[in-house]
Amino acid sequence: MKRKFYLVVLITLIFSCAPNKSYEEFKTVKNTKDDYPIIPLPEKMQINEGRFLIDKNTSVAAADSLNWEADYLVNMLSQASGFELNRSEEHAQGHQIILKVDSSIKNPEGYKLDISYNGIKIIGATAAGVFYGIQSLRMLLPPSSEKEAISDLTLPAVSIDDAPRFPYRGMHLDVGRHLFSTTFIKKYIDLLALHKMNRFHWHLTEDQGWRIEIKKYPKLTEVGSRRKETIVGKNFDPYKSDGQAYKGYYTQDQIKDIVAYAQKRQIVIIPEIEMPGHALAALAAYPELGNDTGPYEVATKWGVFPQIFAPKETTFKFLEDVLTEVMDLFPSKYIHIGGDEAPKKEWEESAQAQEVIKREGLKNEHELQSYFIQRIEKFLNKNGRMIIGWDEILEGGLAPNATVMSWRGIEGGIEAAQMGHDVIMTPGSHMYFDHYQADPKNEPLAIGGYTPVKKVYSFEPIPDALPASKKDRILGAQGNVWTEYMKTPDHVEYMVLPRMSALAEVDWTPRGMKDWDGFKTRLFQLKERYEALGYTYASHIFEDVDQ
Structure with a gap:
């Protein structure tokens, strides 16, 4: 009986941790230009297939130097999705959004934003670049998500390489x-x-x-x-x-x-x-x-x-x-x-x-x-x-x-x-x-x-x-x-x-x-x-x- 009880508990835990929808469902979703209403317009932007689903398994990974930016993003996406997102270690199990600083990006306010069906990366030359990448991501969310949670919230796949014209x-x-x-x-x-x-x-x-x-x-x-x-x-x-x-x-x-x-x-x-x-x-x-x-x-x-x-x-x-x-x-x-x-x-x-x-x-x-x-x-x-x-x-x-x-x-x-x-x-x-x-x-x-x-x-x-x-x-x-x-x-x-x-x-x-x-x-x-x-x-x- 004990073994049967533990098996039921294990199955329950597995299903409780599983996403409501398979990420694979979003791999080949077609996006249109209207899905990318970013202002100001990025310097380089490539529209891709697929959408990233935000669910209870989504987490944000960032170095300590980006703690504030990570918490800002967690709060934003928790509000938008209705799920309480968490911080995690990079490459931990789950659906991850990774924030990083990369000094090889020449413009100190530059950033790269990559969204695919199975992950998001925001890489900035500095914390400023990461913050601007977050603002671009924000503009890809439905506007109504600023005040109420959206069920089955997704973000369109994209590759952005961006920096401001003026300092x-x-x-x-x-x-x-x-x-x-x-x-x-x-x-x-x-x-x-x-x-x-x-x-x-x-x-x-x-x-x-x-x-x-x-x-x-x-x-x-x-x-x-x-x-x-x-x-x-x-x-x-x-x-x-x-x-x-x-x-x-x-x-x-x-x-x-x-x-x-x-x-x-x-x-x-x-x-x-x-x-x-x-x-x-x-x-x-x-x-x-x-x-x-x-x-x-x-x-x-x-x-x-x-x-x-x-x-x-x-x-x-x-x-x-x-x-x-x-x-x-x-x-x-x-x-x-x-x-x-x-x-x-x-x-x-x-x-x-x-x-x-x-x-x-x-x-x-x-x-x-x-x-x-x-x-x-x-x-x-x-x-x-x-x-x-x-x-x-x-x-x-x-x-x-x-x-x-x-x-x-x-x-x-x-x-x-x-x-x-x-x-x-x-x-x-x-x-x-x-x-x-x-x-x-x-x-x-x-x-x-x-x-x-x-x-x-x-x-x-x-x-x-x-x-x-x-x-x-x-x-x-x-x-x-x-x-x-x-x-x-x-x-x-x-x-x-x-x-x-x-x-x-x-x-x-x-x-x-x-x-x-x-x-x-x-x-x-x-x-x-x-x-x-x-x-x-x-x-x-x-x-x-x-x-």
């Missing part, structure tokens, strides 16, 4: 005009990760609000993070406000948490501390840093204001102290120092500013701004960091090691690249996602302009006018989100999607492989993923294919 693939977010919760900032970072973007430009200080805690200067948040009211719409003249106080900032602990969250998703956060202009919030907190034109008040309306930092030693000491704390929070190689829209009228009328011009042998106030920026650059360089500035920093002479963000067209980028400086292309004509995307009569209020998805997709970051020897100075492109007229997370999402998806392909996919019609087809499937993930998006392109 800088960025999105910006202004939190000076309107503040967004840490929960939303993480959701925004998740969106960048889905699109294989690797830079988040966080615009933290403005005339209308200082949003980062600086312990040495508490008034920056006690005073500078608060405005007494906010303009209603575009009621500049006559001025009309909402009469409601607005406040908020990020603590250093919150920032550390967000930086760590982004790092795991292969995203570097580049903080922006504006100078010498867009400084009203800082001047309201510390008026002694101004050109004796106070009293100062945190701005309640939008625009460019004449009040800027004074080019004096107390200002430089203040900014160096601020940047020291910023560097402690952000490990980014780059610190963005703004440099844009800084009217020179106060400096023209300031005896102190004129004395600095005379003392330093400068020609004019533009060269004074260059002197100001170069002082800051030297400090950051001494601390192992580099500056990025908007293209106005070209005026009066460019700081020696500066990287330029070209926003007033592409001309500033061309000029900087020809001078031997690195450039990030972000022209207002194509990369400003605060512009309208359709007829303004039917759209939420925006700053102006007209930038539909098709226009974003058409952008080419490397100008034809640039000599071949200077083309590698173009690091990539970035989409900018200025939030004067965006009060809520839903509004931000609406303005960036699906334009961010178009930008992702501009930054990643080889120029000769870009295909508007193919992109639109894949975008229709990505729309379903937006919905499953709970993102708000603009629907124009899905209603009018010429958008």
Whole structure:
């Protein structure tokens, strides 16, 4: 009787471990192009026969150096399939997904993804490459799997050998005009990760609000993070406000948490501390840093204001102290120092500013701004960091090691690249996602302009006018989100999607492989993923294919 009992138990165990379906059933399944809606489009992709079934025997094998990536994938596939996937040793019995690092892959962000009916391999040059391979695999899953389990979940067989075209693939977010919760900032970072973007430009200080805690200067948040009211719409003249106080900032602990969250998703956060202009919030907190034109008040309306930092030693000491704390929070190689829209009228009328011009042998106030920026650059360089500035920093002479963000067209980028400086292309004509995307009569209020998805997709970051020897100075492109007229997370999402998806392909996919019609087809499937993930998006392109 005992032997009979053990035999029954053994048979029961065998059947309980067996898959519901034979893997062989999926060996010769035919796949079509529609099964591969990956955005951004991979550099090389071969469609193969077969599908990989995810079941209770599926496991993920990875070295300890890829623990986080492996756990991320396990969680994703467990959610998608309804099975609790496990970690395993490589080549252990079962249906395996193997993650590996292979330094022979030349591009540090490159990866290979191979899916067959009986196994999956994701091999990256680094952990970043492995993470991007996981994102491509994710886009092969049914969009609805983002929120609910799919029975008999399979992935189409494929061989992908992929790497990004540009090393800088960025999105910006202004939190000076309107503040967004840490929960939303993480959701925004998740969106960048889905699109294989690797830079988040966080615009933290403005005339209308200082949003980062600086312990040495508490008034920056006690005073500078608060405005007494906010303009209603575009009621500049006559001025009309909402009469409601607005406040908020990020603590250093919150920032550390967000930086760590982004790092795991292969995203570097580049903080922006504006100078010498867009400084009203800082001047309201510390008026002694101004050109004796106070009293100062945190701005309640939008625009460019004449009040800027004074080019004096107390200002430089203040900014160096601020940047020291910023560097402690952000490990980014780059610190963005703004440099844009800084009217020179106060400096023209300031005896102190004129004395600095005379003392330093400068020609004019533009060269004074260059002197100001170069002082800051030297400090950051001494601390192992580099500056990025908007293209106005070209005026009066460019700081020696500066990287330029070209926003007033592409001309500033061309000029900087020809001078031997690195450039990030972000022209207002194509990369400003605060512009309208359709007829303004039917759209939420925006700053102006007209930038539909098709226009974003058409952008080419490397100008034809640039000599071949200077083309590698173009690091990539970035989409900018200025939030004067965006009060809520839903509004931000609406303005960036699906334009961010178009930008992702501009930054990643080889120029000769870009295909508007193919992109639109894949975008229709990505729309379903937006919905499953709970993102708000603009629907124009899905209603009018010429958008």
